[in-house]
Amino acid sequence: MKKEFNHNKFKYEVVSPASPSSLELMYYKDYHNADGIYLGCNEAFAKFLNLPMEEIIGHTDIEILGESTGAIVQALDRELIAQKIAKKSQGWIRLQDGSSVLLSTSKSLIYNAAQEVIGLMGISINITDSYENEKKLKVREEELINSNNLLHTIINTVPVRIFWKDLDLNFLGCNELFANDARKKDESEIIGKSDYDLSWKNEAEIYRADDRSVLDSQIPKLFFEEPQTNSDGEEMWLRTSKIPLYDSENKLFGLLGMYENITHAKISANKLKESQQHLQAIIENEPECVKLVDPNGRLITMNPAGLAMLEAESLEVAQQQTLVNYMCKEWRTPFLELHQKVMQGLNASLVFKIKGLKGTSRWLETNAVPMRDADGDITALLGITRDITQRKKDEENIIYLANYDSLTQLPNRANLDTTLHNTLARAKRNTENFALMFLDIDNFKEINDNLGHDTGDKLLVEVSRCLTSILREEDTVARLGGDEFIILSPNTNANGAHEVAKKILKEIQNPRYIDDNTLSVTASIGIGIYPDDGEDKETLFKNADTAMYRSKREGRNNYSFFTKEMQISSKRNLELSHALRTALNNNELHLVYQPQISLHNQEVIGAETLLRWTHPEFGNISPAEFIPIAENNGLIIEIGEWVLRSATKQLQIWIDEGIKPFVVSVNLSAIQFRHANLPESISEILKENSLEAKYLELELTESVTAKDPHQAIEIINAINEIGVKISIDDFGTGYSNLSHLKKFKIYKLKIDQSFVQDIKDDQEDRAIVSAIINMSDALGLKTIAEGVETIEQLQYLRSQGCQEVQGYYFSKPLVAEDFISFIKKS
């Protein structure tokens, strides 16, 4: 049977006293039977469950809280009842609306008189909110701890010294690095101390002044550099920032200071600055231009030497135009190419010409390299530029000197060679003619010798001017040296050359007033025409030269074209010249002797020695042909000596053989005559052959003595001193000066055979012969006539008082044996 529960009483006694607290949930349940029917609860409980009282009282937990929560509550209740203990517990329960609440519950058991548990009373407090608050608080606390830890870690990890001070400038805290700098264990030894208490006492006042200024102004002072002395007395450099500190109410309570030790950086920076200054000083004083040009070709900077080259008073003035505008036009593109090359990372150099702001032109040579930033990107062109104007001038001068004749400023041989080379190439290409002329001023040596080299030089300059003015622009006049000029006339045939040569001969004769002398000169010209007279440089040169000699031979003041006949003769000349070199050794030379007869008694009084050359291939070659060749190739000295030696030797042999001594005359070439040791050589030869000097006579042509009469007198005197006689050959053909003739110690004049030949018919020749004999007589000289072939000639000569003769009339030149027979016969 169900035991009735006096719930009204219970309600009064148990629920009421607790009811003042609206937070406490009170209830009691009947557990007389096991279902735990609610017998009562307070308003708060009903409100908590959001149920009217009548839906609670008389109902079980399963009915009120639902199957699962109700069963759990009932199980807990039953556990208490079984254990017969009251219990305070906390636990979540899930309400019918799905929400969960945390209840702090105290449950007490209700006994009947028989001490049997008949019910249970519970008081619960909904602590869900306080639990949540507590949880949030805990999270915040943890966050705070974490951020504190983080801050602490940061403060002690960053490589920056950090400290903070109060308004009295005492330390409130610091990081480990700061404590370390102050040689303290940690911040505990810093807190409360001032800068005066730390190792940087000396700087304390500076720091505090900074602190005060930050606190007074409440304006942060950032990144300033200041010194510090550490406890070891070493000076350090700091980069410091100081910031005012505010509390949560925005009230200033101190300052935060941070600094980095920048001693190393400072030293490096100082060193860098120092070396930069050093470098700057070098660049400023560098005599070469140092410049930086940006990628767009604008001048970034330039040293004074560079500004001077641009004739700019300052960098700003120089920067008013882009650098390329200073270049002379033809150098702008190469300069832009150089700039581009450097901007692509290559080194480059260039020689170019600029015009400065004041108009001065300069040659410059630049070496340019790319300048890169820390990332390796090219930011500018660095150029070192030197002024090479003088070098260029020198080079031009050298090129000029190498190509132009310094006296006349005409192209020289080297220059002519190049021009000739080009003219040849063009003429070949276009099948054109051109003329090459050799021009030699007639008797220039006499002008030089008589009027002096200065006058000679001035004359050459005048002649050069004359030639240049006559010729076309495309013609070239070159001076080869001395009085030799070359005229190169492109696109000119023989007719054209003919006109040019005529014009030159006419104009060159114009009188010129030089150094108080009025000079009128003539010239001899030789002309070669391409391609007829030579298809290459050498042949043309040679042939024009040959033609020029023809002009000379033909009396000067004229021009000659090169001819086939000259070509043959020049070929033969060349061959003979070669053959002559071996003639002596091959015994191809021998002497013949032509008797000289006294008209007084018809006796042989002498012999003229004449040279003969018999070549195995060319046969007998006339001395008139080979002597000039020997003179040209220099063999005349050797051959002349051989003649002298052989003739004197032969005479001595004859004398030794008992022949009555007579005089042998030997022809002396002009070259032999002027050879330095002629007198010594004659003495030696005479000595060698033990011949008395009086038996030797030397024949000189008139021209030999005419060339340099003063020198000729000296040589003749020296020969006379040895005792050797001298006669003048071919007299009458040259330009002998009678006054000079008197001074020469000669003893005989030889009348040239050209006068003798026509004596019979030519009145003029007769007059000349007669005049020579008379003059010779007057000067106390003997006369001999050569080339006497007829009795008429002989008679005339005798009638005029000529003393000696030689010629075919008496005998041809004879070999030694025949000559001796001739003597013996006569």
Ligand SMILES: Nc1nc2c(ncn2[C@@H]2O[C@@H]3COP(=O)(O)O[C@H]4[C@@H](O)[C@H](n5cnc6c(=O)[nH]c(N)nc65)O[C@@H]4COP(=O)(O)O[C@H]3[C@H]2O)c(=O)[nH]1
């Ligand atoms: N028509 C004609 N000719 C006659 C007559 N009598 C002599 N002759 C030639 O006339 C030339 C005279 O010699 P030259 O006037 O000294 O002219 C010489 C002389 O200048 C030069 N010569 C010859 N031998 C020597 C030498 O050993 N040394 C040098 N330097 N010159 C030489 O060569 C020239 C020519 O010599 P050659 O041919 O031997 O010619 C010789 C001689 O053979 C004559 O009655 N009628």
